[in-house]
Amino acid sequence: MSAKEPVGKGHAGLVRSKHRASDPPMLGRKSVLMGMLTSGFVIANAAQPSATAAGTVKPGAIAATTPTYLTKWAPSQAYVRGQQVVSPNNDVVSANVAHTSGSTFNAANWSVSSTYVTQAARSIRNPLTGFYDVIGYGGTGDGVEMTAAAQEAIDAAKSVVGGVVSFPSSTSYYRVNGTLNCDDSQNLTLRGEGGSAIGGQPGIYGYAGWSSLPTITAHRSTGFTMKDLMVRKLVSAYTGPLIDLSGVTLDTAQFELNNVILAASSPTDLNGDLVWVNLTHNGTFHRVAFLYGAKAIVRNPTLSGVNGEANGIKFESCNFSGQGTTCIDSPGTSWDIDGGCVFEPLHSGAVSAISMNTGTIVSPTRGLRVAGWFGDAVQAATGKWIQLRDALGVTIEAFIQTGGATGIRLDGACNGVRVGGVINGWASGTPAGTGIDFGAGGSGGHRAVDYAACGFQYLTTNHT
Secondary structure: OOOOOOOOOOOOOEOOOOOOOOOOOOOOOHHHHHHHHHHOOOOOOOOOOEOOOOOOOOOOOOOOOOOOOOOEOOOOOEEOOOOEEEOOOOOEEEEOOOEEOOOOOOHHHEEEOOOOOOOOHHHOOOOOOOOEEOHHHOOOOOOOEOHHHHHHHHHHHHOOOOOEEEEEOOOOOEEEOOOEEOOOOEOOEEEEEOOOOOOOOOEEEEOHHHOOOOOEEOOOOEOOEEEEEEEEEOOOOOOOOOEEOOOOOOOEEOOEEEEEEEEOOOOOOOOOOOEEOOOEEEEEEEEEEEEOOOEEEEOOOOOOHHHHOEEEEEEEOOEEEOOOOEEEEOOOEOOEEOOOOEEOOOHHHOOEEEEOOOOOOOOOOEOOEEOOEEOOOOOOOOOEEEEEEOOEEEEEEEEEEOOOOEEEEEEOOOEEEEEEEEEEOOOOOOOOOEEEEOOOOOHHHOEEEEOOOOEEEOOOEEEO
């Protein structure tokens, strides 16, 4: 940048990833997803280097009363890596490391910047993409904590309708130690741009101080979208949900997660849930991989009336693998699980892929449609792939390979349940498992249950 260029060229000199012409294919089977995590395939995103030639910019004396420039350095302040301030010498400097300042300015923690951004420029969209780029706000994707920078970009995008926050391609991941607040937004999008140097999607790794705080919240939001990103727990001791889409009065609506990976820290990490969806409606999970953790999707079934609603949730071509408690817990009204969804082996063979059997259900499952493919490994005899209680108007058209477990368990008083598709024990031909278990009350405890169109193969018991 020459001395003649105007101040406020924010983001000058940053290298941008080209926008993807089309979405990458969703990574499907368990073997592929396991390889991605163990080989580092999904570890992503570090800051792109500046293309500006090495050197310094000293804009001259900057009056402390001039509000359009960056804030001045101050003692006893927490600074994130890459954050810019005006030094006591009136240089624009960038933090080398995240640190809390002492009583005097320590030049070892700072470098004179080759580019600089005014506060006014930091609230303007990147002119190259139209996005709010987290790197332009001082964030990095090299594994260094950058919650404040990411939140600043999100807040700027929330100030308009349809703002897009970009996480550019990288060589590592974006580390978040707190919660990224996307609440009260309209058509806000978080998206990854390009891949990483080692392949995969840009990644947000949640830490949140080993607490139960969510990594990302989008309460009371309309049209919230995540695209081409991975969100993963950094450590197993972090027990919070990765994403909390819960509303307050059924006011989180029309959300979409598209080509996203949500993962616990490892296949043995069964702590914490991946997504909460209380008080939401009309949401879509498209090509989402749900890996490990306690539960993939949770709706609280003990809440009464409107407080227990989560309506019109759709799953398209999703993969569920390795959850420790259940994959989908307590589906609400008009949930649709399409034929492109795959439920991989149940962890330890004893949990459910879809479950609502937690005792007293105030707001039961209504209008649930289930397709997809369930199972491919030997399961415990106590396992139940689909377990429903007091369900109303349920259609199941799936291929369920029980592996010795139960295909479908109906408890309480279910009404209007139609079962088609095929339930079989195992391809080897050795009978194993139960097709449909009508619970302690038997089939007489339910009304209008039709399984005439269901095929049963290689089972010890077709139905009880």
